[in-house]
Amino acid sequence: MDYDLGTDAVELRTRLRELISTHIPESFLGACTDDPRDLATTESFCKLLASDGLLALAWPKEHGGGGGSVWQQTVLREEMWAHHEPRGAQYMGVNWVGPALMRYGTAEQKARHLSAIAGGEVIWCQGFSEPEAGTDLASLRTRALPDGDGWRITGQKVWTSYAQMASWCVLAACTDPNAPKPKRLSLFLVPMDRPGITVRPIRSMLGPHHLNEVFLDGVEVSADEVLGEVGDGWRVMREALAFERVGIARYARCESLLDRMQTDLGDDWDRLPESIRARWVRALIDLRVARLLAYRAVSLQDDPSAGAAASAARIATTTCDQQVAELLFDVLGPSALDSGPSASLHGAVEDHWRYAQAATVASGTIEVQRMLVAREALGGHG
Amino acid sequence: MKTALPEDIAEFAAVATKRLARLGGPQAALRAETEEQLRHDARAALSDLGAFDLDVRSSSEDLLAGAVLCQAAGATALPYPLVEELLAIDGARLALVNPEAPRIDHGDLAGDWIAADLDGARYQVQPSSRTGAKLGPFLVPATLSQPDGTVPAVDVDLHLTLGSWRILGAVQQCLEITRQHVAARMQFGKPLAEFQAVRFTIADASVATRGLHELAKYTISRVESAPAQIRSADALVLRLKAADTARQVLRTAHQLLGALGFCDESDVSVLDRHTQSLMRLPVSTEVLAMRLMPGVRGGQLETLFSGPVSA
Numbered sequence: 001m002d003y004d005l006g007t008d009a010v011e012l013r014t015r016l017r018e019l020i021s022t023h024i025p026e027s028f029l030g031a032c033t034d035d036p037r038d039l040a041t042t043e044s045f046c047k048l049l050a051s052d053g054l055l056a057l058a059w060p061k062e063h064g065g066g067g068g069s070v071w072q073q074t075v076l077r078e079e080m081w082a083h084h085e086p087r088g089a090q091y092m093g094v095n096w097v098g099p100a101l102m103r104y105g106t107a108e109q110k111a112r113h114l115s116a117i118a119g120g121e122v123i124w125c126q127g128f129s130e131p132e133a134g135t136d137l138a139s140l141r142t143r144a145l146p147d148g149d150g151w152r153i154t155g156q157k158v159w160t161s162y163a164q165m166a167s168w169c170v171l172a173a174c175t176d177p178n179a180p181k182p183k184r185l186s187l188f189l190v191p192m193d194r195p196g197i198t199v200r201p202i203r204s205m206l207g208p209h210h211l212n213e214v215f216l217d218g219v220e221v222s223a224d225e226v227l228g229e230v231g232d233g234w235r236v237m238r239e240a241l242a243f244e245r246v247g248i249a250r251y252a253r254c255e256s257l258l259d260r261m262q263t264d265l266g267d268d269w270d271r272l273p274e275s276i277r278a279r280w281v282r283a284l285i286d287l288r289v290a291r292l293l294a295y296r297a298v299s300l301q302d303d304p305s306a307g308a309a310a311s312a313a314r315i316a317t318t319t320c321d322q323q324v325a326e327l328l329f330d331v332l333g334p335s336a337l338d339s340g341p342s343a344s345l346h347g348a349v350e351d352h353w354r355y356a357q358a359a360t361v362a363s364g365t366i367e368v369q370r371m372l373v374a375r376e377a378l379g380g381h382g
Numbered sequence: 383m384k385t386a387l388p389e390d391i392a393e394f395a396a397v398a399t400k401r402l403a404r405l406g407g408p409q410a411a412l413r414a415e416t417e418e419q420l421r422h423d424a425r426a427a428l429s430d431l432g433a434f435d436l437d438v439r440s441s442s443e444d445l446l447a448g449a450v451l452c453q454a455a456g457a458t459a460l461p462y463p464l465v466e467e468l469l470a471i472d473g474a475r476l477a478l479v480n481p482e483a484p485r486i487d488h489g490d491l492a493g494d495w496i497a498a499d500l501d502g503a504r505y506q507v508q509p510s511s512r513t514g515a516k517l518g519p520f521l522v523p524a525t526l527s528q529p530d531g532t533v534p535a536v537d538v539d540l541h542l543t544l545g546s547w548r549i550l551g552a553v554q555q556c557l558e559i560t561r562q563h564v565a566a567r568m569q570f571g572k573p574l575a576e577f578q579a580v581r582f583t584i585a586d587a588s589v590a591t592r593g594l595h596e597l598a599k600y601t602i603s604r605v606e607s608a609p610a611q612i613r614s615a616d617a618l619v620l621r622l623k624a625a626d627t628a629r630q631v632l633r634t635a636h637q638l639l640g641a642l643g644f645c646d647e648s649d650v651s652v653l654d655r656h657t658q659s660l661m662r663l664p665v666s667t668e669v670l671a672m673r674l675m676p677g678v679r680g681g682q683l684e685t686l687f688s689g690p691v692s693a
Contacts, residue, residue, distance in 0.1 A: 001384050001385065001386065001387060001388060001446070001599060001603045002383060002384050002603060003383055003385070003600055003603055003604065004383060005383060006383070071383060078686060082686070082687075252686055255685040255686050255687055256686070256687055258685070259685060259687035259688070262678060262679060269678070269679055270679070274672070277675050277678070278668065278671040278672065278675075280675075280678055281622075281671045281674045281675060281677075281678060281683065282622075282626075282671060284678065284683050284685060285619050285622060285623050285683075287685065288597065288600075288619065288684075288685070289593040289594075289596065289597050289623065290593075291686075292385075292593070292596035292597055292600050293589075293592060293593055293596055295383060295385055295596075296385050296592075296596050299383060299384070299385045299386075308588075309592075312588070312589045312592050312593070315585070315586075315589045316589055316593055367582070369585075370581070370582045370585035370586070371581070371585075373585040373588050373589060374581035374582065374584055374585040374588075376588075377561055377584050377585065377588050378561065378564065378565060378575040378581060378584060379565075379575075380575065380576060380581075
């Protein structure tokens with residue numbers, strides 16, 4: 001039993017921190033801000049990572065990836081999230097669209113998309129959720145009707161992150177409403193500039209680009225733009241999403257923010273109320289536990305007996321995210337609500353609190369994760 | 383990275399669990415409150431398992447074996463001061479005490495005792511007799527001498543760590559009992575396990591227990607390699623988390639077992655009463671947290687971003 005990430009992973013962490021400190025401004029809070037320079041920062045940083053084979057680190061080399069070990073991938077996830085995800089919206093293409101294409105895509109689809117994703121040249125969005133189908137994706141209503149050799153898609157998507165900046169979308173639509181639920185859906189690879197697609201941003205506390213509505217009005221899609229088999233979308237979706245089942249390394253940003261805040265406070269840390277300092281200690285302990293649960297899930301990711309290890313890690317990590325958000329706000333007191341570059345840690349604390357509210361909702365709600373853990377412990381479904 | 387216990391240790395854990403369970407589990411621990419022989423039987427079982435041949439201070443393999451043995455002891459509420467004997471100094475069992483109110487679990491057992499506090503100060507002890515308490519029924523108030531030298535810091539760290547493995551075993555067992563109960567107990571025409579509120583409560587307890595297990599493995603795996611200050615912080619971290627998790631899971635167990643969980647015929651009641659001494663002593667979790675506070679700025683409470691710790 002050892003918890004050594006390995007020399008290559010440790011070296012990668014050092015290298016990533018060097019790259020970030022050189023190329024990412026200290027005030028960077030991610031691509032989704034009102035400042036267009038942040039998006040430009042992520043675009044150039046992705047190309048830099050891609051040129052070193054680091055953007056698609058997990059991918060096999062023949063698809064333009066870096067062939068990295070699972071622990072190198074873990075370090076990449078940690079360092080990127082800790083530093084406000086300087087890959088911007090790219091992680092969706094890299095983390096699951098690409099791997100799904102490798103498994104289910106045709107030779108033409110692979111040739112068209114994989115090198116572009118690995119090269120950091122293209123942003124993907126995910127057209128799954130709908131106004132009446134969120135967690136229960138099998139119930140979605142966007143309809144793809146046969147039209148000649150292809151399909152014509154009409155419906156509405158919602159909460160679609162990055163839809164404004166994306167050039168491609170993995171779109172889920174119902175191809176046979178009379179089929180059994182698991183066979184109703186198909187996935188389509190659709191360019192976002194295709195006629196009939198309208199994107200409307202949704203103002204939210206999360207900031208720009210996070211949430212959008214996407215309206216589909218008779219969008220033409222050809223037969224060769226179906227990912228996997230027609231009617232097999234539910235299975236492809238489930239298996240594809242499993243590629244990122246360990247989830248975001250939220251604990252890494254929490255540890256980073258606490259570290260930066262403690263440095264910022266200096267000797268004032270010792271003058272914080274004892275109750276706050278005790279919460280700080282407990283937060284660091286909970287973050288350690290969340291990190292270890294994530295490592296356990298990673299170490300079991302190819303093990304069929306892994307069960308709900310990834311869900312357990314997600315529950316621990318997402319709840320830590322909100323715990324640390326509240327702690328940092330209480331540390332700041334009256335200035336907690338200040339935002340922007342002049343606020344504490346260049347606005348990172350306020351930004352973290354807002355974004356942490358979505359931690360237990362995005363990419364599989366905490367309720368779904370609890371269901372999965374309970375299913376393993378108790379059997380049954382609910 | 384290898385996050386699983388080595389195969390031989392996992393096998394030893396299975397053997398130990400079976401052997402200690404054969405003593406009668408928590409119900410035997412309950413009887414031990416009044417029948418002296420059962421504590422001797424517990425020692426004999428540990429002896430069968432080679433517990434007293436383990437050198438937990440100098441062999442990492444023995445330390446791991448000691449940890450899973452403590453876990454098995456926790457799961458069965460084994461009525462014996464296993465940690466104290468694994469860490470005996472010159473044949474005297476080592477108790478970890480709070481000098482302000484020294485109490486020693488099983489301090490009335492024959493044999494020599496020695497005590498240390500969390501700072502490593504060493505004391506000669508004069509145990510008195512058991513008080514018949516419901517919580518921590520084997521606790522014995524003791525009188526301490528003036529500090530009489532020190533014990534190595536690693537002994538204190540190992541004491542906290544192995545004690546946490548005992549807590550882990552108790553927590554896992556309580557969760558298992560609760561899991562079985564909600565699967566079998568029918569209310570409103572269906573098993574409790576079909577109510578979502580119950581399922582979510584079990585899920586949360588399960589995540590907490592898994593987390594404690596991972597932390598316990600991580601902590602024990604680097605006892606040898608971590609710098610002394612980080613090792614000490616690790617031990618405090620584990621003990622604090624173990625006690626917090628025990629509170630959560632025991633609360634869950636009591637709530638879901640209902641009145642049954644308070645009855646001594648339920649193992650949950652016995653596990654709860656007998657584990658309280660480890661959860662509360664030598665100090666509360668609040669005191670453990672306070673002891674960890676300097677480690678936040680000093681880097682002993684290690685994170686992905688802490689720098690090197692100065693000696």
